[in-house]
Amino acid sequence: MSDNTDVVWISSSHVLQRFDHPLLQYISQYMNVNQWEYHHNKDEGSSIDEAVDLMDEFLASSSHPVHLAGHGAGGAIALTFARRYPQKVRSLVLLAVASQPANNWHVHYYLQRKLFTMSREQVLTSCVRHLFGEQPHNTSKMLMAVLCRDLEQSPLSHSLVKLIELPQGGVSMPMMVCGSKNDPIVDSPALKGWLKEFKPEDNLWEYPKGYHFFHYFYPQQIGQKMLSFWQPYHLQSMLTFQLVSQSLTN
Structure with missing residues (x-):
């Protein structure tokens, strides 16, 4: 991993990462973004613990904490990693992750x-x-x-026989949770369950539409909100973002 990486986006599977690309292309105009993708061989078992261990190996070369972000199961991996290795995470952004993180x-x-x-x-x-x-x-x-x-x-090993759960609760670093108001998978009550875990610096935000993959359909709007959340940590790159945003609204 490049040592100048600001943001690490976590994808839970190869086939879903295509829906992340528009958002990552947008935010990469202003911050250095690296995408990490979980995958395993057919003969191997999969688990969120394995994913977190692989993430730890990936970030071993980083000399500074990074901003973690992810959607759905990717967000659940990011959340689990942030709890286990808080010293390596500067902030956490979760998209379409319920307060019970395994409910994807x-x-x-x-x-x-x-x-x-x-x-x-x-x-x-x-x-x-x-x-x-x-x-x-x-x-x-x-x-x-x-x-x-x-x-x-997916590393979340749900099946017809058993639906797994993950530990609930917050994290020590600043966190933003985003969702879509017309997402029937992670709906408003599932998002607002996070509020009881929030610290003063945390933020919950819902976009009016876009269903579960709202970040694919509205990458600029979601990206602007994420960049605003990161603004206190990256003043120089955010100055460019502010100037561009002002020119778009004028």
Whole structure:
């Protein structure tokens, strides 16, 4: 990892990282961003502890704490790492992470499989609508394939037999939690559960729309909010951001 990295974005699986790219491209105009992706071989087990250990190896060469950020299961990895290695984390930004951090879209999928007499394909079709909104048929088919692969790659080992949970609570460093008001997976109550853990410097913010992958559909709006949160720590780069933001609003 480059020693001048400001932000490390954590992706929970290879297939989902495509939805992070627009946001990362935006914030990389103002800060040095490095993307870390969790992956494991088919013959290996997967777990969030393994992901955190791999993250620790990745950050071993960094001489300074970094800002961690992630969406969904990637955010759960970032949260777990921040609790375990607080000296390595300057701040934490969580997108679409519930106050019970393990409650990602996989839980939604497995609950539907258990509660309703629906096929795997029918449940995945429903998940596409909940995660991305209504999509054309061909796009929906492509997204179903992506979600199917994510079920196999995630470090959160949910299954039809058992839904896991992760420890709840806050972190010692400044934290921002973001969500979308029309996200049925991590809805407003699930986000606001964080408030009882907040410190004075922490922040909760919801964008009006965008479903579960709101950062993919509205990267500039989400990116601006993240940059504003980081502003006290990076005055020079944030001065450029402020000047650009003012020119866009004038």
